[in-house]
Amino acid sequence: MNKFQRDAIYNLQINVLEADKNIYQIALNHLARREHTRFTLRKKLMQKGFLHQSVETVLDILIQQGFLNEQRFCEAFIQKRIRQGYGPIRISAECHEYGIKNDIILSQLPQDEEFWLAAIQKVLQKKFRPSHQPKEQLRQIRYLQYRGFKLDQIKIITKNLSSFIKKT
Numbered sequence: 001m002n003k004f005q006r007d008a009i010y011n012l013q014i015n016v017l018e019a020d021k022n023i024y025q026i027a028l029n030h031l032a033r034r035e036h037t038r039f040t041l042r043k044k045l046m047q048k049g050f051l052h053q054s055v056e057t058v059l060d061i062l063i064q065q066g067f068l069n070e071q072r073f074c075e076a077f078i079q080k081r082i083r084q085g086y087g088p089i090r091i092s093a094e095c096h097e098y099g100i101k102n103d104i105i106l107s108q109l110p111q112d113e114e115f116w117l118a119a120i121q122k123v124l125q126k127k128f129r130p131s132h133q134p135k136e137q138l139r140q141i142r143y144l145q146y147r148g149f150k151l152d153q154i155k156i157i158t159k160n161l162s163s164f165i166k167k168t
Helices: 003-017 021-033 038-047 052-065 070-083 088-097 103-109 113-127 136-147 152-168
Strands: none
Touching: 003 052, 021 038, 038 052, 070 088, 070 103, 088 103, 113 136, 113 152, 136 152
16 A cells, blocks of 8 residues: 555545544444444444445445454354354355355365364264164254255264164
8 A cells, every 4th residue: 555545545534534433433332342244334333324425434444444354253253153063054154144255254164074074973962862763863964954064964974873873
């Protein structure tokens, strides 16, 4: 960024801050509590009745200053949902609901198949007891699909569980 661009951004910040100090301060207060995406912060500010153009200008400034960062939000959100036992399909869909672009989601989601297989096993161990009955196994498969795991991953784990149960 050259001096002219920096000066232009600074002048823009001064003009916006003089006209809409309130928007900027409210946005900072929201960001101080937790990470937000541009989409969610815009929605909150628009609900307070601020003008769209003023909100967009403030959001641009916050991004320039590094206070608003979708990649940082996405990383924290994905890690939280993984800890809660959700799979890649559901996590990706929820990220899209927050207005996060697909390339950011793919860069933050673990791509390792073994990682997701281990996550499925962890969810199964936490939620269910081993069962020989096909009806119970179907219930487990539906639950894992609801949690956002891919069917081929679920089949690998349930096949391994079935062969393990048959051996014992």
